[in-house]
Amino acid sequence: MIETVALAPGYRVSRLLKGGWQLADGHGAAVEREAAIADMVAFADAGITGFDCADIYTGVEALIGAFRERYGQLRGAEALDGLKIHTKLVPDWAMLGRVDRRYVESIIDRSRQRLGQERLDLVQFHWWNYDVPGMVETAGWLSDLQRAGKIDRLGGTNFDTARTAMLLDAGVKLASMQVQYSLLDARPENGLVQLAAGRGVGLICYGALAGGFLGERWLGTAEPSGPLDNRSLVKYKLIIDDFGGWALFQALLHTLQAIAAKHRVGIAAVALRHLLDRPQVACVIVGARSARHLAATLDADRLRLDEDDRRKIAAILAERQGPKGDTFALERDRGGRHGAIMKYDLNAVPA
Numbered sequence: 001m002i003e004t005v006a007l008a009p010g011y012r013v014s015r016l017l018k019g020g021w022q023l024a025d026g027h028g029a030a031v032e033r034e035a036a037i038a039d040m041v042a043f044a045d046a047g048i049t050g051f052d053c054a055d056i057y058t059g060v061e062a063l064i065g066a067f068r069e070r071y072g073q074l075r076g077a078e079a080l081d082g083l084k085i086h087t088k089l090v091p092d093w094a095m096l097g098r099v100d101r102r103y104v105e106s107i108i109d110r111s112r113q114r115l116g117q118e119r120l121d122l123v124q125f126h127w128w129n130y131d132v133p134g135m136v137e138t139a140g141w142l143s144d145l146q147r148a149g150k151i152d153r154l155g156g157t158n159f160d161t162a163r164t165a166m167l168l169d170a171g172v173k174l175a176s177m178q179v180q181y182s183l184l185d186a187r188p189e190n191g192l193v194q195l196a197a198g199r200g201v202g203l204i205c206y207g208a209l210a211g212g213f214l215g216e217r218w219l220g221t222a223e224p225s226g227p228l229d230n231r232s233l234v235k236y237k238l239i240i241d242d243f244g245g246w247a248l249f250q251a252l253l254h255t256l257q258a259i260a261a262k263h264r265v266g267i268a269a270v271a272l273r274h275l276l277d278r279p280q281v282a283c284v285i286v287g288a289r290s291a292r293h294l295a296a297t298l299d300a301d302r303l304r305l306d307e308d309d310r311r312k313i314a315a316i317l318a319e320r321q322g323p324k325g326d327t328f329a330l331e332r333d334r335g336g337r338h339g340a341i342m343k344y345d346l347n348a349v350p351a
Contacts, residue, residue, distance in 0.1 A: 001047055002014055002015070002016060002046070002047040002048065002298065002301040003015040003016070003276075003301055005202065005282045005283060007122075007153070007175050007176055007202050007282055007283070008153055008175040011084075011121075011122075011152065011153055011175065013049065013050040013084040013283065014047060014048050014049045014050045014084075014283070015276060015282065015283050015284065015301075016048050016050070016272070016276075016283070016284060016286055016297060016300065016301060017048065017050035017051060017052050017086070017204070017283050017284065017285045017286065018040065018043045018048055018050070018051050018052070018285075018286060018288060019052045019206065019285040019286060019287035019288070020051065020052055020053035020054070020057050020060040020063075020064065021052075021054075021057055021060075021206075021232070021287055022230070022232060022287045022288075022289050023036055023057070023059070023060050023063060023289065024057040024058050024059060024060050025058040025059045031059075031063070031289075033063065033066070035290070036063055036067075036290075037063070037066055037067045037070055038291070039288075039289075039290050039291040039294075040064070040067040040071075041067065041070065041071060041074065042291040042294055043288075043291065043294060043297075044071060044075075044079075044083060045075075046294055046298060047298075047301075048286075048294075048297070048298075049082050049083050049084060050083075050084045050085075050086065050283060051064055051067075051083065051084070051085050051086065052086045052178075052204070052206070052285045053085065053086070053087050053088075054087055054088035054090060054124075055087060055088055055089060055090060055107055055110070055111055055347055056088070056090045056346040056347045058346065061087060061111055061114035061115050062114045064085055064114075064115060065114050065115045065116040065117075068080060068083065068085070068115065068116050068117075069116060071083065084121045084122065085115055085117065085120070085121050085122075086121060086122040086124060086155070086178075086204070087111050087115065087120060087122070087123060087124070088123065088124045088125070088126060088157055088178075089104065089107050089108065089111075089123055089124070089125050089126070089142065090125075090126045090128075090157075090346075090347055091103070091107075091126075091127070091128075091138070091347060092128075092344065092345040092346070092347045093128040093129060093344035093345055094344075094345050095345075095347070096127070096128060096129055096132040096134060097132055097134070099134050099138055101141045101144075104138060104141045104142060104145070105141070105145060105150075107347070108120065108123065108142075108145055108150055108151065109150075111123075112150065118149075118150075119149055119150060119151065119152050120150065120151050120152065121152050121153065122151075122152065122153045122154070122155055122175065122176065123142060123151050123153075123154055123155070124154075124155040124156060124157040124176065124178050124204075125138065125139055125142055125154065125155070125156050125157065126156070126157045126158055126159075127159070127163075128332070128344055129332070130163060130332075135163065135166075135167075136166065136167065136170045136172075139154075139167050139170065139172045140170070140172070142154055142172075143171075143172055143173070146173075153175040153176075154172065154173060154174060154175060155174055155175050155176035155177060155178060155204070156174055156176070156177045156178070157177070157178040157179070158178070158179060158180075158327060158328040158331070159177060159327070159328075160191075160192070160326040160327050160328060160329060161190075161191035161192045161195050161326055161327070162326075164177055164192060164195060164196070164201070165195055165199075168199050168201070174199075174201050175201070175202065176201060176202045176203070176204045176282060176283075177192065177196060177201050177202075177203055177204070178203075178204040178205070178206060178285075179192065179203060179204075179205060179206070179327045179328070180205070180206055180207040180327070180328070181203065181205040181206075181207065181208070181275060181278070181281070182205070182207050182208050182209070182210055182214070182239075182271065182275060183214065183252060183256075183271055183274060183275070183313070183317065184207075184210050184213075184214070184236070184239050184240060184243045184249070184252075184320075185207060185210075185239050185242075185243070185323055186317075186320070187323060187324075187325060187326060187327050187328075187329075188203060188205075188327050190324075190325065190326055190327075191326060192326070192327050193278075193279055193280050196280045197279060197280045201280075202280065202281075202282030202283070203280050203281050203282055203283075204282060204283045204284075204285065205275055205281055205283070205284045205285065206285045206287070207236065207239075208271060208272055208275050208284045208285065208286065209268050209271055209272070209286065209287070210236035210239060210240070211230070211232030211233045211235060211236040211287070212232065212233065213233070213236050213237070213240060213249075214253070214256070214267060214268060214271040215266065215267050215268050216257070216266060216267055218249075218253060219250075219253045219254070219257055219267070220250070220253075223246040224237070231341070232287065234341055235338075235341060238337055238338055238341075239323060242321065242322035242323035242324075242330075243320055243321065243322060243323070244319060244320055244321045244322075248316070248319055248320070248321075251316055251319075252316045252317075253267065255312050255313060255315075255316050256270045256271060256313075258312070259305070259309045259312065259313070262309075263303055265296070265299040265300075265303055266296045266299065268293075268296050268297075268299075268300070269296055269297075269299035269300040269303050270300075270303065270305070270309075272284055272286065272297070272300035273300045273303040273304070273305055274305065274310075274313060276300065277305065284300075
């Protein structure tokens, strides 16, 4: 049995979650449906019973819905009930000024249909542009749908500290906040971690392996100069630049490799364990495309870092230069390096 956490009273989920972004259409290499479903079955059988997706991850909700159906057939209703599927509601940037109660309910109903669930386990809400009013009202409509039985728990995703507090102060009961957090990106520590601790909000973290950069493949390699393989690598190469550049990144990898060798695990397990041990971190999403990464993921569950390991990691992180600012602030700047590669309008309006 792997570690679990009570994200809210009566809501328990594995601390390691299988991510869905890398399975989205247009992310990178094409996804083979039957292989992807078999991989999800393997993760669930191993105890990783939490799965992360979103309304804007093209094709992923439907893929997880097919997995749920298959898992119920293979393992029975009790095993199916043990799964937790975390999705999102992310209105398009261009749609924000027109979001209303009907639009919100139609998105939720579409997710319920795709996933094959009468009640969604956790819906994580996002609002692209703080200058457009309606954020709190939209969260309130989600709360209404929660009371109506269409949603079990509510969370947020990529809100900064001030807006997280605003939602909580408005009475929105956030069980979680999903944010980018890793050895390379510690922006949640610039206020959000402290707020979450004081208000009982668990952090669900993505980007923990920086799209695969935090692994043996990149150890000792020259800085890439040509096109990268997928959107994740493009995104997280920018984070490495902000972290302190390729030389500091390589120093981090060498430190992680030495710790990994001592514990007979891989670099990824050390990076995941470090994040699982951070204050207020409830769950960590692993964006594994296939079950080939399952054993390495499970290593993170059993690994325990000692004081010498933590001291060595802290010595490298003391040289970190960034990224600076609050959670997701860089990505909200559509003209900036990070914002320019984002896709802000992926949520086709339901009929």
